[in-house]
Amino acid sequence: MEPDLFTAAAEARQEKDPSSSPLAVRMRPRTLDEVVGQRHLLKPGSPLRRLVGEGPGGPAGASSVILWGPPGIGKTTLAYVVSAATDKRFVELSAITAGVKEVRAVIDGARRAAGGFGKETVLFLDEIHRFSKAQQDSLLPAVENRWVTLIAATTENPYFSVISPLLSRSLLLTLEPLTDDDLRGLLARALREERGLGGALTLPEDAEAHLLRVAGGDARRALTALEAAAGAALDKGEAEITLGTVEETVDRAAVAYDRDGDQHYDVASALIKSIRGSDVDAALHYLARMIEAGEDPRFIARRLMISASEDIGLADPAALPIAVAAAQAVAMIGFPEAALTLSHATIALALAPKSNTATTAIGAALADVRAGLAGPVPAHLRDGHYQGAAKLGHAQGYVYPHDVPGAIAAQQYAPDALHGKRYYEPTRYGAEARYADVVERVRERLGHPGPSGG
Structure with a gap:
């Protein structure tokens, strides 16, 4: 692949008339000092600084x-x-x-450019995790011989998605999500600098907050939305980009939601209480508010997993696996597709039969333990896998449940102070009705006295 003449021509046009390029392109960092976020990678003497020849020691040794x-x-x-x-x-x-084929063409072009023009090549390979092992193997000669400086990007864990020979020859840099402060600084620069909007417009706090929500941590999305809103404001002859203008241009309504304030907790609480109350429509409303406001999908998924055990439990044993699967899927796909997975789980949990017995059972057990109601483990349940255990009476008289009919051995399991104590009181809702029948039969076989409470 020869040097890209079309790209060169486009860059020449951009230099002649910078305003013809999108704002996100005009604001693209020209140096490491202009990069937004990633402070952990940009410290003096960092591997990234050394890669570009800054600081003592010269360029970093990695060629990938x-x-x-x-x-x-x-x-x-x-x-x-x-x-x-x-x-x-x-x-x-x-x-x-x-x-x-394309990789080899780039490598051949890089070797020709180095020999004919004395120009080294940076090969940027996006989404390298989508390459097969054989395709990644094709990069090794170029990396080992330094025919190219390979910069590969991945959204997946490289220890699982990149072959070991390539990983061992590479400098691995982990990038962190952009914060609202990172994007806020970028928007301020875009408003102020000549290559941006040149100070022609101002952006009040409510409009800025909405742009940050819409951006969802994506710098390009933030600048694209700002550019659209700025164009609309100029068309109206306004010197300020209002919240209304931002809403019109990005076609989204502002959501009263602060990820670090009361609304964060209030809406999350309302989502869980709507699921607990089986109001699927209200639950979907609060889910939509959280999604629209740019809430971290992993936070939502965690709340759903808690709800599955706290409010549903054994009334629908499938609820927790659904919530866990949703959390795993969300971590893999992210927004916008994660909204479908969160909706799936929210609907399933809202419409599931409800039981809080898992919550009340462990709560009662913890209360007794914290109150000092415990006692020694019965001798026949103690560990007997060491010399001298028999002399102490440990594990003596223990009945192996699999050796008796029904696999339920009528022996004492709880400490003396808690023998017969009942923590789990099943409901008759959904699948838990089956557990209610089973637990009573088991308790009769075990000889637990008293109906409840102990």
Whole structure:
């Protein structure tokens, strides 16, 4: 692959008329100092600084870099910055559309560029986790011989998705999600700087807060939304980008929700209480408010897992597996698709039969333990797998349940002070009705005295 003449022509047009490019392109960092977030990677003397030749020791020794982090936090931008800072030719491939043939073409082009123009090449490979082992193997000669500086990006754990030989030859950099403060600083720069909006408009706090919610931690999305809102404000002849203008341009209503304040806890509480009350429509409303406000989907999934045990329990034993599966799926796919998974789980939990017996049972047991109601473990239940245990009477007289009919041995399990104490009182709702019948038969076989309470 020869140097990209079309890209060069586009860059020349952009230099002649910068305003013709999207705001996100105009605000793309030109140096590491302009990169948003990732402070842990940008400290003086860090491997990333050394990669571009800054600081003592010169460039870092690795000829391959793997950038690991969630979508929209600047992996591609970092690759551009490294390329520009080292004055190297930049070639970008996506593992979704490229294969071994395309990789080899880039490598051949890199070798020709180095020999004919004295120009080294940065190969940015997006979503490397989508490459098979054989496809990743095709990169090894270029990395080992330093024909290219490989910068690979992945949203998946590279220890599972990248082959060991490539990983061992790479500098692994873990990127962190962008914070609201990171994006707030980026918006301020875009409003102020000449390559951005040049100070032509102001952005009040409520409009800025809505832009941050819409962005969902994605810098490009934040700048795209700002550009659209700025264009609408200028068309109206206004000098301020109002909340109403932002709502109109991004086609989303502002949600009264503060991820760090009362609304965060109030809406989360309302979601769980609506599920507990079996109001599926109210539960979906609060779920939608959390999603629209940019709530972390993992937080929502955690709340659903707790609800599955706290309010449903054995009335529907499938509830917890559904909630756990939803949490796993959310961690893998993220928004916007995670909204479907969270909806699936919310509906299932809201419409499930309800039981809080798992909550009350462990609560009562913990209360007794904390009150000192315990006592020694019965001798026949103690560990007998050591020399001298028999002399102490440990494990003597223990009846192995699998050796008796029904596999229920009528022997004492609880300490003396708690013998016959009942913590679990099943309901007759849903699948728990079966457990209610079983537990009574078992307690009769065990000889537990008293109907409840102990």
